[in-house]
Amino acid sequence: MDGDDRVFDDRTPGVEQQESTANSLSYTVGLGLAVLLTIASFVVSQTNLLWPPGVAVGLVVLAFAQIGVHLVFFLHLGSGPDHTNNILALAFGVLIVFLVIGGSIWIITNLNANMMPMQ
């Protein structure tokens, strides 16, 4: 009775519908958060607010927070059904980016540590 008898609306490519969830409030909130996080990054890097050896970690955390803000408030990446494919592709992209950057740093650090002295 239920499953097979359901009639879905027949969507075809080319049919446009206004379903944008974006509004100017989203952009304003995003800009505010991004500016705050940017200022925080500059303060952290230029003062001794954080324990000096931990500054790099703090900067990375702030950068990831700001990238998240940009993805959600500017690129409107959400958890809705329209975004499932976008999120999956992003997850794969993040994996490759981490493999390339993390792998390079790891391997080259090892190589440097094992180099013969220059003289």
Add this chain to the structure above:
Amino acid sequence: MTVATIDEVPAELVRGRGGGGPAPTRIVVAYGFWIFLLSDFIMFSGLFAAYAVLSGETAGGPTGRELFNLHHVFIETMCLLVSSYTCGLGALAAERQQRDRYLVFAALTFVLGAAFLFIEISEFAGMVKAGAGPSRSAFLSAFFALVGMHGAHVTSGLLWLAYMVAQVVAKGLRPNVLRRLLCFSLFWHALDIIWIGVMTLVYLMGAR
């Protein structure tokens, strides 16, 4: 036998899971462009990796600490952030068919992007003049490759924006023009994400 209408079907069965037939063109176009942007991120990750590995190899030349001016970097960052904001407001105006409002925001976006580029190019020119060009050390080669690639993206974004304005003026805010505007917005916002990485890894960590 009852026939369920679209309203009674849970939304997650209909959209994005293949339940409701093909997705609207707008969603498909944005997905395709998102794949391109992710491949662009992966290309940048190679340059980021090269910079991270080579940032200490100054070959007796100037270090980032001596070269970078964080005041300029802060102004550059604010230019990009505000231009993303005006780009978003312009996209909203275009969706609502407010052509004049779109043109004002597009002009603001262009001016802020051009201001960013002007500061960056004058910084590069100053460094080359002071003998800290890309051929001075591996650190500077990686620096110019990474930051220059971001600057090249901003340049092509500005050209694309001028082209989009011409399309809006000539063709009006038709559905296909609106989809191209959507792709441009995604590109412009993605450049901000790259810049956050550049700002953090190159300038803030390098100037300490």
